[in-house]
Amino acid sequence: MAVHTTRMLIIGSGPAGLSAAIYGARAGMQAIVVQGLQPGGQLTITTDVENYPGFRDVIQGPWLMQEMQAQAEHVGTRMMWDTIVDVDIAGGTPFRARGDSGDEYVGDVLVIATGAQAKWLGVPGEETLSGKGVSACATCDGFFYRGKKVAVIGGGNTAVEEALYLTNHSDDVTLIHRRDDLRAEKILQDRLFAHPKISVLWNQRVDEFLGDPMGGGLTGLKLIDTVSGQESEFACQGAFVAIGHAPATELFKGKLEMDDSGYLVVEPGTPKTNVPGVFACGDVMDHTYRQAVTAAGTGCMAALDAERFLATLEFVRHEAAQAAE
Ligand SMILES: Cc1cc2nc3c(=O)[nH]c(=O)nc-3n(C[C@H](O)[C@H](O)[C@H](O)COP(=O)(O)OP(=O)(O)OC[C@H]3O[C@@H](n4cnc5c(N)ncnc54)[C@H](O)[C@@H]3O)c2cc1C
Structure with missing residues (x-):
């Protein structure tokens, strides 16, 4: 079992998690992304994407997510092939998460970008014709x-x-x-x-x-x-x-504030959860817009707020250390 320690731990590798990672890594927060069972997130199960800004021609969802991951790694993100099975956030920062592999992840800030899955009917033809009607x-x-x-x-x-x-x-x-x-x-x-x-x-x-x-x-x-x-x-x-979505928040039940449908509750207009230092972005906190570009936008917001949280935390720790000398 290995312990991976970082300033910024991100759970989820869809557009929200990878955007948070790009901003976080570029701000020197040594972002670690734990990818989960669907590396790249929901866009990896679709084909044509025509509404993600920056591309004149139709692009493919899996290709877009490969590019996002490559960009995140290029600026210093560490991608982990693991799925988080337990989190410990009750004691405040640093936050601990345990992977399915047995590895432990420790982050001064935690960014949750675990997304939401559409509910399906589960009848014949649904899966094989997905994306084909x-x-x-x-x-x-x-x-x-x-x-x-x-x-x-x-x-x-x-x-x-x-x-x-x-x-x-x-x-x-x-x-x-x-x-x-x-x-x-x-x-x-x-x-x-x-x-x-x-x-x-x-x-x-x-x-x-x-x-x-x-x-x-x-x-x-x-x-x-x-x-x-x-x-x-x-x-x-x-x-x-259109029978609803299920946010991937099982891990956080009883640990973070959620609404009646299980979405993480954030301070309005921010990615801040009710636990200082824990941020939520993308579909896991958004049942209204549910788009790749909005997920990426809130991922960016999570990284910017995480950076501010860490700057304050490190200032307080520095002051406390000086006072103790
Ligand atoms: C078929 C389809 C087509 C779509 N087409 C478009 C489109 O054309 N344009 C558009 O803008 N949007 C589209 N969307 C919506 C878009 O994909 C989502 O809004 C977007 O992916 C949400 O991003 P996210 O990062 O919040 O979450 P997701 O993309 O859902 O990613 C969640 C991530 O969390 C990880 N995860 C979950 N639990 C754990 C765990 N316990 N440990 C570690 N990791 C975990 C998963 O592995 C995954 O990597 C489409 C969605 C679907 C399903």
Whole structure:
């Protein structure tokens, strides 16, 4: 077992963690990034990315994350192949984290960038057609379905917002919900029902995504009526699963403040958690925007605030040492 000590420990290697690392390493904080089970984060499971600033042409998600990692390493970040299984933050700085490998990581500041995963239905065709007609992010992928017939699956705020957003690209949007009423806020429901491009299919459960992953992609959905049990097919070229996200915060339960959905709570407009010296950035603290560029932005903020925290901490330690002499 090895102990890795640093001024800045970062958990997570998506856009938030790597942006924090780039700023942190350049500020001399010897950033260590523990990568977790998905090195590079969520963008490594997508293909075309067209909205990350700086690239005129469509780029590939995995390529973007390789470049981000290379940039982080180039400025001095140490990348660790490990997954954190326990953290000790109760005693304040320095913070300790234990990896699956048995190694221990100690950081004067801790940056949490563990992200959030979209919830999926877990039915046949969903995984194989992901990126080929099946998506969990209308803001990310809606543009690719211009003029096409699309479906949104879900009944909460996210589903209704995704359906409304998709009307920017498609004239034929259908919201599919397994019950006969929506959980979404009334104002969103009013906008949805009044929208001429949106229809709603009630009491329908998606049982399978249909199409050819090696050919034309998604062609439709197999639906089951939740009241009669009757089976039907719904033709569409795009399907957006909008049944929520799960933030990766299991590790921090009872240790950091969280909201009812498990997202880390930060001081508004900052990445500061309720424990001084622990910062959160990216999707793990943001259930509203959930974009690579916003994750990178809050990663930058976390590193800048971490640097200020360390400067104060080191000044206090220096003063205390002088007083003791
Ligand atoms: C299919 C798909 C397509 C998308 N397309 C776009 C797009 O076109 N444009 C766009 O802007 N956004 C897009 N997004 C959203 C974007 O990917 C996310 O908003 C962004 O990746 C969030 O970054 P993050 O760094 O906060 O977290 P993530 O990217 O989720 O990274 C989380 C990191 O934390 C690590 N981790 C988790 N737990 C642990 C642990 N215990 N120990 C160590 N590490 C851990 C993981 O391994 C991972 O490296 C897409 C998302 C998906 C799923």
